[in-house]
Amino acid sequence: ILNVEQSPQSLHVQEGDSTNFTCSFPSSNFYALHWYRWETAKSPEALFVMTLNGDEKKKGRISATLNTKEGYSYLYIKGSQPEDSATYLCALTNTGNQFYFGTGTSLTVIP
Amino acid sequence: DSGVTQTPKHLITATGQRVTLRCSPRSGDLSVYWYQQSLDQGLQFLIQYYNGEERAKGNILERFSAQQFPDLHSELNLSSLELGDSALYFCASSAVAGGSLDTQYFGPGTRLTVL
Numbered sequence: 001i002l003n004v005e006q007s008p009q010s011l012h013v014q015e016g017d018s019t020n021f022t023c024s025f026p027s028s029n030f031y032a033l034h035w036y037r038w039e040t041a042k043s044p045e046a047l048f049v050m051t052l053n054g055d056e057k058k059k060g061r062i063s064a065t066l067n068t069k070e071g072y073s074y075l076y077i078k079g080s081q082p083e084d085s086a087t088y089l090c091a092l093t094n095t096g097n098q099f100y101f102g103t104g105t106s107l108t109v110i111p
Numbered sequence: 112d113s114g115v116t117q118t119p120k121h122l123i124t125a126t127g128q129r130v131t132l133r134c135s136p137r138s139g140d141l142s143v144y145w146y147q148q149s150l151d152q153g154l155q156f157l158i159q160y161y162n163g164e165e166r167a168k169g170n171i172l173e174r175f176s177a178q179q180f181p182d183l184h185s186e187l188n189l190s191s192l193e194l195g196d197s198a199l200y201f202c203a204s205s206a207v208a209g210g211s212l213d214t215q216y217f218g219p220g221t222r223l224t225v226l
Contacts, residue, residue: 032212043113043201043217044154051212089154097167099144099156 002026004092006102013080014110020076021105023090027071031097035064035075036089038104044089047075080109114138115204115218123224129190132221136183136204142166143185144205144215145177149198160185192225199223 005024013019025033032051036044048057053068061078077084087104094100114137124130136143145157147170156169160179171177174192179185189196199220205213 034215043219044203045113045217046214049212049214091154097159098169099146101154101156103153 002029002092002094002100004090004100004102006088006090006105008105009103010106010108012108012110015080015082017080017109018076018078019080019107020074021088021107023073023075023102025071025073025090025092025100027068029094029096030068030071030092031095032093033066033068033073034091034093034099035073036091037086038089039086047088077107080107082109082111085109113216113218115202115216117200117202117218117221119221120219121222121224123226124192125226126192126194128192128225129188130192130223132187132189132200132202132223134185134187134202134204134218136185136202137216140204140206140216141183142205142213143179143183144203145171145185145187146201146203147198148201148220149195154201157187189223194225197223197225 035047038044048064050066055066063076066073087106089104091099091101116135118133142161144159147155157171159167163179177187201220202218203215205215
């Protein structure tokens with residue numbers, strides 16, 4: 001079992017603030033890193049899949065970076081809005097196609 | 112709406128019983144994944160099927176089994192149920208076999224309560 005850690009566990013920010021969270025993972029047998037957005041009472045929604053060291057992905061105000069050598073990924077949200085409130089999950093897949101999820105960062109954006 | 116459907120939405124049963132959860136992937140998707148979300152644990156990967164064949168296996172108990180049928184729908188069978196099996200079970204689908212690189216689309220989940 002691979003240990004995927006996310007920090008912080010929860011975060012409260014004011015509307016308009018930019019924020020970022022961290023996903024840390026063991027770099028051995030790394031294959032891909034996924035980010036998901038999970039709103040309360042809904043299903044997880046895929047944000048990004050990243051595979052290469054140095055990868056950067058962007059979707060609107062949300063972006064992510066990947067460092068496979070040191071085993072971490074950052075998710076950034078620029079100008080947070082109340083609708084960004086959700087739990088953000090990362091998951092590592094290894095070369096065996098198995099998924100290992102972190103416990104998530106719960107983001108609350110205060111209007 | 113992701114296009115992935117799961118039935119039933121809720122299921123309440125007793126310990127020792129057996130249940131079947133059903134998942135229909137998005138039209139055209141060949142891969143199906145099953146996940147378990149219980150209160151004391153995060154999202155756990157159970158198993159992946161691609162075009163009817165088992166592709167990857169995670170933390171799936173021996174009491175649990177899954178299959179994917181020729182029409183690509185999948186079923187997760189849970190037997191000899193225990194209180195600790197109470198959880199939200201998600202199914203997800205993706206287009207191709209290389210699930211690790213593929214965008215997954217999650218269904219609404221089935222909430223299983225074992226009394």
